[in-house]
Amino acid sequence: MSLKNPTSRTENLTTVSIGDFTFESGDRLADVELAYERYGPKDAPVILICHALTGNQHALGSEEEPGWWAGLIGKGAPIDTDHYQVITFNVLGGCHGSTGPASTHPQTRKQYRLNFPPVTIRDMVHSQKQALDQLGIHHVQAVTGGSLGGMQTFEWGILYPDFMDQLFILAATPYLSDYGIAFNHIGARAIKDDPAFNNGEYLSNDQLQGFEIARMAGMVTYRSRTLFQKRFDRKRRTSSSYDIQSYLDYQGDKIKGRFDANSYLYLLEAMNHHDIGRDRDGWQKAAEQYKADVFTISFEHDLLYPYDLMKHFSEKVKSGEHYHVDTDYGHDGFLVEFEEWGKWIKQKLNQKPIRN
Missing domain, CATH: 1.10.1740.110 (Rna Polymerase Sigma Factor; Chain: A)
Structure with missing residues (x-):
């Protein structure tokens, strides 16, 4: 099996091995790897970026092939790589270098395909935490992402509440709606x-x-x-x-x-199974578990992740603040018009954490 036109970036793939990994389902895989992108001074505060459904680890990318958040990340950008170290992983179950359905089983030498274990948002977060441990990173200033990346950000704040100072959740709600x-x-x-x-x-x-x-x-x-x-x-x-x-x-x-x-x-x-309230007495109870400052951003006309639910969530956490973007782009607003909302992220990154 192959992609129609495999990306040239796979030629310069950077991966980290996390060894054996146990999924929420109880399934266990050996030799799990996550592909990642890393920019910025190695001694600078770390910002972890989580990608959306068809995204990958190339949030910044290169001059020749700009990444999907190149307008938000870089020298002089709201997430300034002169001042922050930025890391993005391709998610567990992805197809841009991380272990997933298209990966080869180390024993059978055949691709996993649909024999790959079911993956949850929590699995993605746990695997990234193990990868960061391997990279020697034991605390970050912020975790952020939009859509599927926002779902991961939600879970980061509950699974590892002391690991970060700030969470920036864009175009995502505490659970996926029936719509x-x-x-x-x-x-x-x-x-x-x-x-x-x-x-x-x-x-x-x-x-x-x-x-x-x-x-x-x-x-x-x-x-x-x-x-x-x-x-x-x-x-x-x-x-x-x-x-x-x-x-x-x-x-x-x-x-x-x-x-x-x-x-x-x-x-x-x-x-589909994203719900921070699963096994936590509902999402409103789960919202009380956040220790980091939580900043949420919604986008006008977003059919999938509406303003009212994002705003309601921000009011439930101990330290939350919400920003709404007036845009015609709808859900995809988190991938464009960075000048409209990037400055708000920059302002919050530069403020002193309100953590207890």
Whole structure:
């Protein structure tokens, strides 16, 4: 199995071995590795970045290939790499160098595929904690991320409450709503019901039209109706098709070149089960366990992670503050328009922690 156009960044892959790892399910894997990106002075305060669903460890990237948060991280940026050390891991279960469904089992020498253990958000956090221990990092100033990255940030604050001073949670809620689960279900069914999927034994992503459809369904939830209208305005590509259709076709085809479909399914499932209140007497009780200062950011028109629930959460923690961004981008607002909200993060990073 291969990606359609494997990223060239795999040639310079940096990984850390965490050895044996036990999942929440009780499954145990040997020789687990996490791929990571690391920038900034080694003696500077550390900021841990957590990526979203189809993200990877390249939050900053390079001049030739800027990362997905290059506008927020870098020299002179809100998260200034002259003053902070920034680390991003590819999540456990991912497909950009970390151990996941596309990885080779050390004994069988075959890819795990759907024999990979189920992964939870808590598994992702525990594995990253073990990786940071291996790197000699035992405390960070902040943990931050958006969407799936925000879910990880939620869990970091409860699983390791003394490990950080600050949490920055963007475009994520304390649990995934039924609405979010519904769209994930549509995407998962589109992939699984594709005959070429072959119960995870496909030869190449390029065969998977169902994967394209899953991505298209996701894209509709990531951007707002207002933005689609402004950008496409019913413009035609041909006499019988519209620009919006061409855009979605492009996005569907593009995902096959940079992500593994099995990994996509595993991460969707992890998102479905995200709930900080699981086995903690509900999310409102869980919110009382945070010791770090918690800063949350919501985005106008976000269909998946609404303002009211994020704001409600910020009011439940001991030290919380919320910021709402007025944008047409909807959920994808956390990936663009950094000048609109990055300065708020910079301000909070520079203030003295309010921790007890």
